[in-house]
Amino acid sequence: MIEAVGLTKRYGAKTAVDQLSFQVRPGHVTGFLGPNGSGKSTTMRMILGLDRPTAGHVTINGMPFRELPNAQRHVGALLDAKAVHGGRRARTHLLALAQLSGIPEKRVDEVLGVVGLQDVARQRTKAFSLGMGQRLGIAAALLGDPQVLLFDEPVNGLDPEGILWVRNLMRQLAAEGRTVFVSSHLMSEMALTADHLIVIGRGRLLADMGVQEFITHNAAGFARVRAADTAPHGTQTLGEALVKAGGRVLREPDGALRVTGLALPQISDLAHEADVRLWELSPHKASLEEAYMRLTQSAVEYTSTEDPRAELFEPEPLTVPAWEEDAPPEVPATTAAAFYAPPPPGAGGRPFLMPRRPGDLARGTGPEPEPEPEDAR
């Protein structure tokens, strides 16, 4: 169990971690997500007592790390795969660490086997690839057979097989009842590995919830509907019918419609009633990645500036069809990618068409309903 209360770290005027409070519980893989520079590593270093918090405190099993007796047997950590003297051999590196806590030499060979480095145990670590370095770091974390494990970006530099191995290892460690805290900036990876998510941006807590909950809270799905080309006004007729029934419709550049706020059977029924043949009616579930981008978009530390020539490469933007124009929402001025990534709730504004009534796909989670002309119904 890791518990942070009001954890804050300032470097001069810059606040790296801001009033962070969370708990990491045993028996789960807890993903620690945030864009680059959001304060993940600083938080991990504070958990391990390497950096002193400016304010607040963090405990492991109820005690600050620096006061843990025999810390290595309670906490294992991989902070930086490159934090190894390159001239030392892999096995002696682990041996030196093991001896710090009086861990028997036999355990060194055990963990080398666990991470699959037994064949290169006597090589100097400067010849190691980043992936091998990660494995060595994981081996070091496992040395004391600790109940609490911290991994900072453990899959960086690993090949697909290595990633799968790390994923299984994390899940296995959690299944044994351990506390597993894994940081990553890759949402897609965390979606597969973690049970619980702690998301931070610019050092602040953005979300602390289960993975499933996170998706339903932060992502919206849509249905793509394509009317048959054969009827001259098929798309228009269908769109009007959908809007009438309470759906929200966007037209994609190729003529398909993006519908939110209506269930698939309902769309089919409406199309049937309007006598429009459909060539496509497909559900699109927002991924965790989209939810993550949407959540952290305003909290990204380093964003690329606008390329003045960007318009040359931009795809045609989504357009609001004519039958929606009497209820004018803000048209997304940005590219299709922005469809997934409006500012988080509370940031104000209505950057794009979101379902906003009960029964919508994103149930009760869109921005607060604001008065809007509902005459389209």
Added chain:
Amino acid sequence: MALSPILRSEWTKIRTVASTRWTLATVLAVTAAMGAGLCALVDATWDQLPAVERATFDATQMSFSGMMLGQLAVLVFGAMVVGTEYSSGMIRTSLAAVPRRGTLLLGKVAVATGLALVVGLATGFVSFFLGQALLGDHSVGLDGENVLRAVTGVGLYLALLTAFAIGIAMMLRNSAASVCILIAFILILPMVLGVVDATRKVAYYLPNSAGSAIMQTVPAGPDVPYGPWGGLGIMALWALAAVAGGLLVLKKRDA
């Protein structure tokens, strides 16, 4: 937390990197070789030496004249023991395993200083016997007055110099910067201060001038305010201060 696991770990660390071997081998080789060369030269040109120098000739110290260069390698050794931990990030890995920073540093100082003492003693004896063999008629034996103290003093001097270097490197956290500062402080500053009479007295209290007294069998001069052990004590205080400074930095600052 007990010190002994940390000593064992630091011993593993120090013996498994190449820099330990080549810096310490350099100490012995350079000191002995240079001392031997100078001894042979003195023996060959004995008749041309001024009478005063002949009267105060310290055969033991003559065989240690390679220390001027040899001690540089010990400074590099001490600076690298700490500096490589910081440059590689190993210090964070270590501290994430053992949060007791004070114990960790003391373990490191103990192991490196102990190793330097052993190498220093070997250097002292090898240089002594080699130098005396080449001094011919002007040589002294190990049973001569103060000779054994001076020879073992080489080990003590190099051990304290190592501790001093570790303390400085712990404060600066960088091998190259530490070596530069150490060379300036140990080699250049005494020379600069020695130019003027007024500052020469200050120079006596610098670590290497004070510590060198232990390696002399003939008292250095009437105006030197301490004996051999007093000088070594002053040097020990310097080493202690440097290690205390390093400890303070390690405890206070983020790793």
